Amino acid sequence: MPTVNAALDPYRHWTEHRDGVGSNPFRLASKVETGASVDEVSDAWSAHTLLPELExxxxxxxxxxxxQDIDYGQWGLHILDPAAAAARTHAERARRPASFEPxxxxxxxxxxxxxxLVLDSNGGVLVALPLDTRTDWPQVASTLPEFLTRYLDAVGEKYWERP
Incomplete structure (x- = not known):
């Protein structure tokens, strides 16, 4: 399995808008920002131990x-920056303590x-559904690089929802 960097790298080639990719009608593009500093990551997650893949x-x-659907914003995945991820994690844990683990x-x-998109303590990748308990959340990959690779292969489609 590739590293996180290697799995994320192909998305950098999707910066130009592409029409009608896969089964969706949207104009899609990807944007991958440069890396955060070690200090930014550690400041945002000072109260938590981070998995090496997430760091x-x-x-x-x-x-x-x-x-990302560049016209309507109704398709794609936003990978959150460290501070936004910490805030969203805190909010989800507070809102749904029975489903989100510490x-x-x-x-x-x-x-x-x-x-x-949730990374669990074992490095597994889950999709937290808004109305379902954790037991009903699909585990979409065993590792973050696996998820990034499979999501790329599916051209942004939710491959875990396919029949």
Whole structure:
């Protein structure tokens, strides 16, 4: 399996708008920011131990928009910057303490939807559904690089929802 950096790198080639990719009708593009500093990451997550993959993500890219619908904002995934991820994680834990574990990290938001991308303490990637309990959340990958690779291969489609 590739590293986080290697898995994120192909998205950098999606900066130009592309029409009608895959089964969606939207004009899509990706934007991958430069990496955050070690201080920015540690300041935002000072109260939590970070998994190496998550730290590697933010050191590679502070924030990213993957397969974003550039016209309407109704498609794609926003990978949150360290401070926004910490705030969203805190808010989700407070709102749904029975579903979110103290070691979970909310790292992304699906554009146009209310689902969030969660990295669990084992490095597994879950999609937190807004009305469902944790037991009903799909585990969409075993690692963050695996998720990034599979999401790229699916051209931004929610591959876990396919029949």
């Amino acid at each position: 590697a993500l933010w050191l590679t890219s502070r924030e990213a928009w993957l397969f 070691t979970d990290a909310v790292i992304g938001e699906f554009l146009g939807d209310t689902e969030v």
